Amino acid sequence: MSSLFRVTAVAALASCTALSGAMAGTITIATVNNGDMIRMQGLTDEFTKAHPDITVNWVTLEENTLRERVTTDIATGGGQYDILTIGNYEVPIWGKQGWLAPLEFDAAYDVDDLLPAIRGGLTVEGKLYAAPFNGESAFLMYRTDLFEKAGLTMPDSPTWEFIGDAARKLTDASAGVAGICLRGKAGWGENMAFVTALANSYGARWFDMDWKPQFDTEAWHDAATFYVDLMKDAGPAGASSNGFNENLTLFQQGKCAMWIDATTAGSFVTDPKNSTVADKVGFVIFPTKEGLSNHGNWLWNWNLAIPASSKNQADAKTFIEWATSKDYTALVASKEGWANVPPGTRTSLYENPEYLKAAPFAAPTKAAMDAADTTKPTVDEVPYTGGQFVAIPEFQSIGTTVGQLFASALAGQSSVDDALAQAQSTTQREMRRAGY
Known part of the structure; x- marks a missing residue:
């Protein structure tokens, strides 16, 4: 076991007792306390309206704490979370280890619209192991x-x-x-x-x-x-x-x-x-x-991924497909304005004249990326x-x-x-x- 995981393994074995992911129809999402993620939580009702059979529990953490807890859980197969908010650092490493479930979406999701550099960083041996929620430079x-x-x-x-x-x-x-x-x-x-x-x-x-x-x-x-x-x-x-x-x-x-x-x-x-x-x-x-x-x-992106230990992978995938879709972007735009949609993941966003007009930071963001x-x-x-x-x-x-x-x-x-x-x-x- 590398030094990445040695330091947290003992604590993980002690903490992973009541695993929320074991309840059918309930998904637990571990996420970071940044603005885009807080906004996503505020729109949870929009998801549950469309999927009333899925209950969403949120665990919102400061960045350092989030990394420590999800690393502990994934390294021990704890199954405490059904969806992890992780970066493009973790995805290829954990994907190769077999710790993440690969993701496949239907044609309407339009995987080819994902920015090539972002998609490439989340792909291992031709399989996508996380979906990007927002991207940045x-x-x-x-x-x-x-x-x-x-x-x-x-x-x-x-x-x-x-x-x-x-x-x-x-x-x-x-x-x-x-x-x-x-x-x-x-x-x-x-x-x-x-x-x-x-x-x-x-x-x-x-x-x-x-x-x-x-x-x-x-x-x-x-x-x-x-x-x-x-x-x-x-x-x-x-x-x-x-x-x-x-x-x-x-x-x-x-x-x-x-x-x-x-x-x-x-x-x-x-x-x-x-x-x-x-x-x-x-x-x-x-x-x-x-x-x-x-x-x-x-070049960084916060992504939503499913740990292989999740007991509710189908429901977790349904949420990820919703939260990282073009429709979610349009939903945020309708509620908060185009300037506040999650940036840095899709080519189409930077071809959208409404977004470019509303967001003075759009062109500098794309140039930096x-x-x-x-x-x-x-x-x-x-x-x-x-x-x-x-x-x-x-x-x-x-x-x-x-x-x-x-x-x-x-x-x-x-x-x-x-x-x-x-x-x-x-x-x-x-x-x-x-x-x-």
């Missing part, structure tokens, strides 16, 4: 009014050097405005999603072609130092505790001049019902290091794929440990050099144990 969101007030012009393709200078100039402690908000909360899919993408754009890499960790390189030192120094100078208070949701709230409240994060944030920062700066947001591509051309864009190359995530050659992650089973455990080290450095509990040294030794040890 990363881009930079900024306050156009604050830039104008400061006499700054955002380039179409900004460098980190420009972003660092602008963030410090835009910081206004008296007004409670941070120059920039970036993820700091520890986790392989939290702070390390951003930090890995940043490092990629600096020319750093997790491993060389011999699978030797590279945290002792100049590129990692420069990227990590830039990140920590920038957040200390221009970030919000308590940045080491902020993940996607916390920074989203800060930006919506007008407390961040810039924010670099998932393109799915576009609909939420421009929603006048929830964002005080909805009409003052601009979007540009993820920054680069001066002299380099790698933007470090990631098109620019992402998970087969070549950094400047130098690497033996792995993935943008903001390394697509090996051991990464979940290693990435979380390294994320804790970076969060400590950001909180001032250790130096950048100490964090990098510990990241190097820890990663080296775990990779040796795993047989690399």
Whole structure:
């Protein structure tokens, strides 16, 4: 058993007692507490109207907790959930292990409409093992009014050097405005999603072609130092505790001049019902290091998958087909407007004039996703794929440990050099144990 699953197996055996998935006609869905998923839960009645014989139970969790619990359940065959919300990191690994049920949909679902890069990441040996609910890359969101007030012009393709200078100039402690908000909360899919993408754009890499960790390189030192120094100078208070949701709230409240994060944030920062700066947001591509051309864009999608241990696979598939269909997109548009439909999964959405007109972030999102190359995530050659992650089973455990080290450095509990040294030794040890 790899390090990805060793740490949770004992806890899983103790916790998987009353398995909700065993009740016929009832499905239990484990999902993340982001806006698109919360919206889907709010539309559950629409599903049950069409399928009154299926009862839906929701288990909504913070991102790190969700990953821990579904990994525990899937690795032990616990059967606690009938539908898992997982990413394109887990799907190919778990599909190969036989832990997920393959999905087949009828012609009306239109599998060929799924964006090729998204569909490819969910396919193992020709079989689809999850259906994408939303997809994303990363881009930079900024306050156009604050830039104008400061006499700054955002380039179409900004460098980190420009972003660092602008963030410090835009910081206004008296007004409670941070120059920039970036993820700091520890986790392989939290702070390390951003930090890995940043490092990629600096020319750093997790491993060389011999699978030797590279945290002792100049590129990692420069990227990590830039990140920590920038957040200390221009970030919000308590940045080491902020993940996607916390920074989203800060930006919506007008407390961040810039924010670099998932393109799915576009609909939420421009929603006048929830964002005080909805009409003052601009979007540009993820920054680069001066002299380099790698933007470090990631490619991620939250997907709905059925664990092989589910006792209600037919009902679970019925829900997944509904929640990831074109009809669901149209349903959200009718209830919330086209700007709020789940983005980043279907070609047809980006050919829809109503969506393109309603969503100022649509074109930047598609451009960011098109620019992402998970087969070549950094400047130098690497033996792995993935943008903001390394697509090996051991990464979940290693990435979380390294994320804790970076969060400590950001909180001032250790130096950048100490964090990098510990990241190097820890990663080296775990990779040796795993047989690399």
